[in-house]
Amino acid sequence: MTAPDPDRLNDLGKRLDELQTRQAAGSKRPPPNQSGIAFRFATELVAALIVGGGLGWGIDWLFGHFGFHTSPAFLILFFVLGAAAGIRNVMRAAHEINAEIASKRSDKENGS
Amino acid sequence: MNLNPMEQFAIKPIIPLNIGGYDVSFTNQSLLMVIVVAAAALFLTLAVKPGRLVPTRGQSMAEMSYEFVANMIHSATGEDGLKFFPFVFTLFMFVLFCNFFGLIPGSFTVTSQIAVTFALAALVILMVVVVGFAKHGIGFLKLFVPHAPLPLLFLLVPIELISFLTRPISLSVRLFANMLAGHTMLQVFAGFVIALGGAGGILSVLSIAPMLLIVAIMLLEFLVAFLQAYVFAILTCIYLNEALHLHDHH
Numbered sequence: 312m313t314a315p316d317p318d319r320l321n322d323l324g325k326r327l328d329e330l331q332t333r334q335a336a337g338s339k340r341p342p343p344n345q346s347g348i349a350f351r352f353a354t355e356l357v358a359a360l361i362v363g364g365g366l367g368w369g370i371d372w373l374f375g376h377f378g379f380h381t382s383p384a385f386l387i388l389f390f391v392l393g394a395a396a397g398i399r400n401v402m403r404a405a406h407e408i409n410a411e412i413a414s415k416r417s418d419k420e421n422g423s
Numbered sequence: 424m425n426l427n428p429m430e431q432f433a434i435k436p437i438i439p440l441n442i443g444g445y446d447v448s449f450t451n452q453s454l455l456m457v458i459v460v461a462a463a464a465l466f467l468t469l470a471v472k473p474g475r476l477v478p479t480r481g482q483s484m485a486e487m488s489y490e491f492v493a494n495m496i497h498s499a500t501g502e503d504g505l506k507f508f509p510f511v512f513t514l515f516m517f518v519l520f521c522n523f524f525g526l527i528p529g530s531f532t533v534t535s536q537i538a539v540t541f542a543l544a545a546l547v548i549l550m551v552v553v554v555g556f557a558k559h560g561i562g563f564l565k566l567f568v569p570h571a572p573l574p575l576l577f578l579l580v581p582i583e584l585i586s587f588l589t590r591p592i593s594l595s596v597r598l599f600a601n602m603l604a605g606h607t608m609l610q611v612f613a614g615f616v617i618a619l620g621g622a623g624g625i626l627s628v629l630s631i632a633p634m635l636l637i638v639a640i641m642l643l644e645f646l647v648a649f650l651q652a653y654v655f656a657i658l659t660c661i662y663l664n665e666a667l668h669l670h671d672h673h
Contacts, residue, residue: 347650351597358592363585389585392578396585400593403586407661414498 355400363393428610499660522648544595555666
């Protein structure tokens with residue numbers, strides 16, 4: 312056996328590095344499909360309404376327990392706040408999806 | 424014959440247990456979870472055992488899942504998020520294996536139970552809160568205070584608070600609803616096949632149509648099983664990122 316040629320070894324190392332970066336760029340994430348996005352928005356909205364309404368109902372119940380009859384004032388207030396939070400969630404989700412698509416596009420441009 | 428499409432989600436006790444008035448029976452759900460954890464642990468340990476430079480098929484699958492999750496954490500949270508690799512990887516593999524084992528005919532889908540998915544989501548959010556307070560102390564509460572003039576904050580802080588509290592719900596409902604819907608759909612179409620096949624005459628021939636549809640839905644379910652595990656893991660990363668870096672991603 313002869314000693315390996317350092318030039319050839321360096322060359323091989325360089326080619327391996329190139330291949331690895333190309334693969335890392337290509338096979339990263341599954342595409343965000345349309346129904347998945349729609350479903351995500353729907354759950355974000357509905358979940359916020361449930362949490363908002365639930366919180367309001369809980370506060371009303373608590374006050375009712377101590378003899379203040381606020382019901383249904385807090386339920387209404389927190390339901391509206393919940394709706395606002397839902398829209399905030401959807402905006403944030405859309406932001407994330409946009410960032411994901413943008414990063415994928417730049418990956419593709421760099422990769423090929 | 425049972426054609427009820429919801430029958431498959433029924434929890435049946437295998438070893439009835441009752442401790443202190445609570446029903447803690449070992450059910451078909453517990454059995455599946457034990458199988459899932461054992462299968463995931465066995466797969467990951469046995470597959471990398473040969474430790475070859477040129478991997479076998481199994482080893483390459485294990486290595487790919489490792490790299491996939493590591494890349495996901497790195498791109499979502501940056502370098503310091505990699506500390507949470509064991510947590511996110513365990514979650515991802517557990518959900519993935521639960522989803523795939525649920526696709527085996529006659530088995531049970533653990534992730535179609537809201538109790539399971541909500542427990543997982545609550546764990547994620549608790550983790551986020553603990554990490555946030557550990558890293559930023561009381562400053563973590565700044566997460567709920569957006570940059571806005573003071574009078575608006577009275578409105579915006581409750582909204583941000585509610586928005587944060589929806590996370591465990593939307594995280595768990597998404598996984599649970601996807602699995603529930605897919606498996607119910609499969610069973611409903613399977614019911615069509617049986618009903619048409621038993622009808623006799625020309626209708627029996629028609630039963631091939633829902634049969635083909637089941638094949639298509641089954642393929643879709645494999646995609647959904649993977650995609651939902653991925654979504655669960657990536658959202659965990661995104662929430663961790665917010666706890667680690669607060670507002671500076673905006």
